[in-house]
Amino acid sequence: MSLTINANTRELHGKGASRRLRKENLVPGVIYGGSTEPQSVSFAVNELNKAIENPAFFTSIIEVNVAGNPEKAIVKALQRHPARPEVLHIDLLRIEENTVITTRVPLSFVGAATSAGVKTQGGRLVVEAKLAEVRCLPANLPAELVVDCTNAQLGDIYHLSDAVVPEGVELVSLLKGEDHNQPIGRIDKSKR
Numbered sequence: 001m002s003l004t005i006n007a008n009t010r011e012l013h014g015k016g017a018s019r020r021l022r023k024e025n026l027v028p029g030v031i032y033g034g035s036t037e038p039q040s041v042s043f044a045v046n047e048l049n050k051a052i053e054n055p056a057f058f059t060s061i062i063e064v065n066v067a068g069n070p071e072k073a074i075v076k077a078l079q080r081h082p083a084r085p086e087v088l089h090i091d092l093l094r095i096e097e098n099t100v101i102t103t104r105v106p107l108s109f110v111g112a113a114t115s116a117g118v119k120t121q122g123g124r125l126v127v128e129a130k131l132a133e134v135r136c137l138p139a140n141l142p143a144e145l146v147v148d149c150t151n152a153q154l155g156d157i158y159h160l161s162d163a164v165v166p167e168g169v170e171l172v173s174l175l176k177g178e179d180h181n182q183p184i185g186r187i188d189k190s191k192r
Contacts, residue, residue: 003054003057006043007043009040010028022088028041030090031092039066041064061138062092072138099137101137105145107130107132107184109185110150111148114150115149123187124189126185128184129183132160132173133173141169146163148162158184158186160173160174
């Protein structure tokens, strides 16, 4: 799936300039990284709000059209207003095809509903982690990491190492050693 969003370059910086942009229904942002200088941009509020409704916006490579020039980037930070449902600022990290990136991708637990641990033993799947940090080239970035719970039994615990990791992708936690193989889900006794 390819996500695209339009942006305009901006010249003015600082708190006052950002406030003026927000009054014009624009969200200030910056695209940084790679071999190019950081670039200050702005996004239309309605287009950005529509884009962030899609959860893949935060975990996928996005094509940002900056005044007609497409650039690939990932979301690094999104600042929201503490009391109102509005985005105040967005930071995007520029992607280069031959540079390894580190980002988070969603974990997808499949097969738990039909497993013996849930169906016949009265358990339920308790998810303890929804995202996993991965390191890979942009072309290898998976949309999600699948954890197969088809053969789950009551009391089973799933760890990060149980996720199916595609070739060319590394789990950052596991690079630190086996003691960083955190639990990400379990089949627990249901409290119905």
